[in-house]
Amino acid sequence: xxxxxxxxxxxxxxxxxxxxxxxxxxxxxxxxxxxxxxxxxxxxxxxxxxxxxxxxxxxxxxxxxxxxxxxxxxxxxxxxxxxxxxxxxxxxxxxxxxxxxxxxxxxxxxxxxxxxxxxxxxxxxxxxxxxxxxxxxxxxxxxxxxxxxxxxxxxxxxxxxxxxxxxxxxxxxxxxxxxxxxxxxxxxxxxxxxxxxxxxxxxxxxxxxxxxxxxxxxxxxxxxxxxxxxxxxxxxxxxxxxxxxxxxxxxxxxxxxxxxxxxxxxxxxxxxxxxxxxxxxxxxxxxx
Amino acid sequence: xxxxxxxxxxxxxxxxxxxxxxxxxxxxxxxxxxxxxxxxxxxxxxxxxxxxxxxxxxxxxxxxxxxxxxxxxxxxxxxxxxxxxxxxxxxxxxxxxxxxxxxxxxxxxxxxxxxxxxxxxxxxxxxxxxxxxxxxxxxxxxxxxxxxxxxxxxxxxxxxxxxxxxxxxxxxxxxxxxxxxxxxxxxxxxxxxxxxxxxxxxxxxxxxxxxxxxxxxxxxxxxxxxxxxxxxxxxxxxxxxxxxxxxxxxxxxxxxxxxxxxxxxxxxxxxxxxxxxxxxxxxxxxxxxxxxxxxxxxxxxxxxxxxxxxxxxxxxxxxxxxxxxxxxxxxxxxxxxxxxxxxxxxxxxxxxxxxxxxxxx
Numbered sequence: 001x002x003x004x005x006x007x008x009x010x011x012x013x014x015x016x017x018x019x020x021x022x023x024x025x026x027x028x029x030x031x032x033x034x035x036x037x038x039x040x041x042x043x044x045x046x047x048x049x050x051x052x053x054x055x056x057x058x059x060x061x062x063x064x065x066x067x068x069x070x071x072x073x074x075x076x077x078x079x080x081x082x083x084x085x086x087x088x089x090x091x092x093x094x095x096x097x098x099x100x101x102x103x104x105x106x107x108x109x110x111x112x113x114x115x116x117x118x119x120x121x122x123x124x125x126x127x128x129x130x131x132x133x134x135x136x137x138x139x140x141x142x143x144x145x146x147x148x149x150x151x152x153x154x155x156x157x158x159x160x161x162x163x164x165x166x167x168x169x170x171x172x173x174x175x176x177x178x179x180x181x182x183x184x185x186x187x188x189x190x191x192x193x194x195x196x197x198x199x200x201x202x203x204x205x206x207x208x209x210x211x212x213x214x215x216x217x218x219x220x221x222x223x224x225x226x227x228x229x230x231x232x233x234x235x236x237x238x239x240x241x242x243x244x245x246x247x248x249x250x251x252x253x254x255x256x257x258x259x260x261x262x263x264x265x266x267x268x269x270x271x272x273x274x275x276x277x278x279x280x281x282x283x284x285x286x287x288x
Numbered sequence: 289x290x291x292x293x294x295x296x297x298x299x300x301x302x303x304x305x306x307x308x309x310x311x312x313x314x315x316x317x318x319x320x321x322x323x324x325x326x327x328x329x330x331x332x333x334x335x336x337x338x339x340x341x342x343x344x345x346x347x348x349x350x351x352x353x354x355x356x357x358x359x360x361x362x363x364x365x366x367x368x369x370x371x372x373x374x375x376x377x378x379x380x381x382x383x384x385x386x387x388x389x390x391x392x393x394x395x396x397x398x399x400x401x402x403x404x405x406x407x408x409x410x411x412x413x414x415x416x417x418x419x420x421x422x423x424x425x426x427x428x429x430x431x432x433x434x435x436x437x438x439x440x441x442x443x444x445x446x447x448x449x450x451x452x453x454x455x456x457x458x459x460x461x462x463x464x465x466x467x468x469x470x471x472x473x474x475x476x477x478x479x480x481x482x483x484x485x486x487x488x489x490x491x492x493x494x495x496x497x498x499x500x501x502x503x504x505x506x507x508x509x510x511x512x513x514x515x516x517x518x519x520x521x522x523x524x525x526x527x528x529x530x531x532x533x534x535x536x537x538x539x540x541x542x543x544x545x546x547x548x549x550x551x552x553x554x555x556x557x558x559x560x561x562x563x564x565x566x567x568x569x570x571x572x573x574x575x576x577x578x579x580x581x582x583x584x585x586x587x588x589x590x591x592x593x594x595x596x597x598x599x600x601x602x603x604x605x606x607x608x609x610x611x612x613x614x615x616x617x618x619x620x621x622x623x624x625x626x627x628x629x630x631x632x633x634x635x636x637x638x639x640x641x642x643x644x645x646x647x648x649x
């Protein structure tokens with residue numbers, strides 16, 4: 001047993017956590033599973049329906065459309081926020097008073113509650129009174145995020161980039177400042193180009209924190225609800241109805257508990273599977 | 289390959305240095321001969337690393353010039369000076385193999401790949417890395433990584449000098465000796481100028497032909513290990529080199545001799561026979577040159593420490609605590625004993641510096 005001591009008493013320390021987790025996670029999850037395999041016509045009367053809801057959701061075009069929108073949204077914000085965050089972290093000062101100034105400025109968007117972010121951008125982007133909306137129109141752009149699909153997406157992504165790039169910046173910056181000066185000095189002596197320094201020193205040292213950053217941004221953006229719902233409410237039409245918004249519409253709008261429960265399980269499994277694959281790939285590369 | 293000259297060099301990390309203490313390096317002029325093995329020895333914070341970074345070009349001096357073979361390189365960055373530097377903590381490029389690490393400086397300079405390969409194999413053989421070429425550099429031990437750093441320095445043929453900044457700090461004690469011998473051996477095979485910064489006198493004295501001793505931003509003495517031992521130019525060198533360090537006793541010069549507690553002593557560099565020179569005077573004598581004799585100056589034994597091949601006796605003599613070395617087999621009398629000072633190895637210091645007649649204080 002690798003010389004490790006086995007002490008069964010350790011279970012007593014784990015059991016309280018297990019109980020807590022079962023109340024706030026496992027029990028609710030069981031209710032969802034319960035709904036997902038039954039049909040109800042109200043009055044708390046349920047009929048067994050097997051995997052019908054799962055089949056229905058997986059074949060539903062509405063679900064496919066929401067999933068596609070979700071994938072585009074997450075793909076887009078990752079493609080923008082990760083390189084942008086790394087670039088900002090590289091440009092930030094390493095010494096002096098400006099360090100704290102930059103860090104505080106960077107942390108500000110992260111401190112704002114999500115619904116406030118949505119409300120801020122909702123007003124900021126209004127074409128008739130908002131600074132951004134009115135400004136864009138004044139510059140000659142025909143901008144109206146409440147009516148035009150492209151504008152809605154543009155505003156949605158811009159808002160997320162504004163809100164969350166800081167997270168990538170802070171994590172990447174933490175990775176950068178942990179690199180000893182000797183590495184940069186050795187690289188200068190070895191005649192390394194700026195790109196080689198980034199590629200062979202900075203990027204490898206940021207790898208761990210970037211893995212975390214990408215994983216967090218992936219999970220958060222795939223789950224995102226509050227900000228887009230306050231900003232566009234999923235519109236115009238269904239143009240920005242992401243998975244979570246669609247789920248709430250089915251569950252609480254239409255009160256289709258069975259399909260909603262099946263959909264949340266599928267949703268949950270997609271996130272779990274993608275996170276696991278992503279993490280496995282990133283850490284396997286590291287071991288090589 | 290080049291002779292390195294530092295001309296009226298000085299450096300301060302402050303924007304507007306005024307007081308002498310503001311200078312990390314006080315003004316100095318130094319010459320490093322081509323192909324020499326040098327050690328830069330001094331306590332932490334004395335300016336060794338600053339001086340090294342100025343030579344390599346990582347730091348630009350506040351004043352003075354750096355010349356390589358007479359060419360002014362003060363303004364040139366490290367990559368244009370053809371300098372290799374090995375740091376305290378081994379620097380390896382984690383994602384690369386050992387081979388790629390060694391090839392990195394060559395590839396950055398655009399050498400054709402067959403030449404890179406030949407050169408890397410040659411250096412890997414010299415540094416005992418041949419068997420590891422295909423492995424990732426990350427997994428190596430500290431001494432293996434330090435060999436890679438060293439190899440990256442040796443691999444370039446155009447290198448003018450190799451600078452070492454306390455390279456053995458993180459190496460296990462039993463490997464230190466091995467790596468130090470390796471460095472010495474490499475210096476014979478690759479006769480490039482090597483400058484080795486350390487605060488460890490053993491490292492300095494075994495590696496270098498010439499040792500430059502620094503203290504508080506100043507070069508106090510340059511010489512062979514023997515010279516530093518036999519004739520320290522400053523009491524600091526006497527203290528810092530030798531174990532235990534030199535005994536330094538306040539004294540008064542008088543008519544070609546010095547007096548300690550009224551007792552006259554001869555020194556190898558006598559004070560002038562007439563008049564009373566100004567300054568703070570001290571007599572320095574190494575513990576090796578204080579002997580226990582049947583008839584001499586009375587002293588009292590305080591303590592004896594056994595250091596294996598010899599013993600270190602702690603005595604009080606004329607009101608001062610002194611140390612002396614008693615070789616194996618010599619008897620140390622209990623309590624009261626008599627001492628003889630070897631005049632040929634007793635030195636007179638004025639204000640810390642070796643007294644030389646005719647110089648002004």
